[in-house]
Amino acid sequence: MNERIKIAIADDHALFRRGMVSLLQMNDDFEVILEASNGQELIDALETNLPDVILMDLQMPVLDGIRATEQIKNKHTEIKIIVISMHDEDQFVSHLMELGANGYLLKDADPDEVEKAIRVVATEDYYYGAFLLKVMHNRMLSKPVKKDAPRLSVKVDLSERELEVLKYICEGMSTPQIAEKIFLSPRTVEGHRNRIMEKTGTKNVAGMVAWAVRNGIC
Structure with a gap:
């Protein structure tokens, strides 16, 4: 800025x-x-x-x-x-x-x-x-998990790159920091972030991180 x-x-x-x-x-x-x-x-x-x-x-x-x-x-x-x-x-x-x-x-x-x-x-x-x-x-850990509750499979839903970006987001890294870390442009990282939200059915980063915690990614 x-x-x-x-x-x-x-x-x-x-x-x-x-x-x-x-x-x-x-x-x-x-x-x-x-x-x-x-x-x-x-x-x-x-x-x-x-x-x-x-x-x-x-x-x-x-x-x-x-x-x-x-x-x-x-x-x-x-x-x-x-x-x-x-x-x-x-x-x-x-x-x-x-x-x-x-x-x-x-x-x-x-x-x-x-x-x-x-x-x-x-x-x-x-x-x-x-x-x-x-x-x-x-x-997330305090919420009881129903035995019949479906578990989302990150291996199926997310690519390796998307999973990598999500983990860095969970660590609190910004888009420029992630871009520098994995040698991509900030715009490409933003694209991955948007696709992660679309695939996980979340509307914002807070929901995306919550999804990652629930699925054992963070």
Whole structure:
């Protein structure tokens, strides 16, 4: 991305919010264009100023991060939302991803990971760090498997190259990173990703990764 990444921060703790602003402004390719102390304040601000990426807290007054994420995604599908929260319960994480969140980080995440997540979602739509992948594994393992439930065969449904791309996606690698890793163009990698979603019957990367976890690929 040649232009600066426009960022919004929604958090009711002014100290955390301003600390995050100071951290992000150290990067020449980041521009914090708005701050909000609650979800409603953020949504109102979006009427006149649209960011590329939102860093969203969950627990906020007036309108919390969960409802704010749902409303924003319904109206502005192009805006990427990274939830940054103290909650590490699987149910919170899974629900936010189902609502369309593009990433989920804990508030004690390393600053380098926050910066990486912003850059990745701005170009790749999603960011799966180690924490998020662990949550998805836990959710899949906790669901009882019916004896008569059909198992999808990745050997039949996916080519070796598609399977390779899927594994790297599960590791949180971006399209350019995968392209460099397996010596393909980014456009070719995108083509493989789209075909994987088509073959697995999934609608987004979150569903695709969940499918991979369920079938023992990740």
